Amino acid sequence: MKEKTVSESAADAVQVVLPNDTNPLDNVLGGRVMHWIDMIAAVVAFRHSKRPVVTASMERLEFHSPIRLGQIAILKAALNHVGRTSMEVGVEVYAEDPMSGKRHHTSSAILTYVALDDFGKPTPVPPLLAEKVEEKRRYQEGEKRYQERKQRRSASQQKD
DSSP: OOOEEGGGTOEEEEEEOOGGGBOTTSBBOHHHHHHHHHHHHHHHHHHHHSSOEEEEEEEEEEEOSOOBTTOEEEEEEEEEEEOSSEEEEEEEEEEEOTTTOOEEEEEEEEEEEEEBOTTSSBOOOOOEEOOSHHHHHHHHHHHHHHHHHHHHHHHHHHHO
């Protein structure tokens, strides 16, 4: 399988924050942000694997500041790491004031997806080629998390 670069599958999304996205404080609901994050990250995994994907985990979701009614939510997603059948995607979320154009970072998350074959079973995905210094750093950090997830799964299976 030919390796693919990070940029080949990276994706951005933009959401205008409307009243039905917010809570009584006019902040975007956390669950809505989680949904947006899951959707853009799935696009990245699908682009890389060219296969249907399922969310295996969402970890390290951190909310730094709220996104307000009327602001623009900007999501940036890219692969961090690729295993045999799994893909780790990092997502950063920003809020933009449409009047001033000022942006600030509001949240981040790391998600893992698994590619599926025609029978719904995990299937191999192309290797990831990290070209830039930042991509290589993220890949190394993703490799550590990948090994930790494998150890947790193994320990959990031994308990059963």
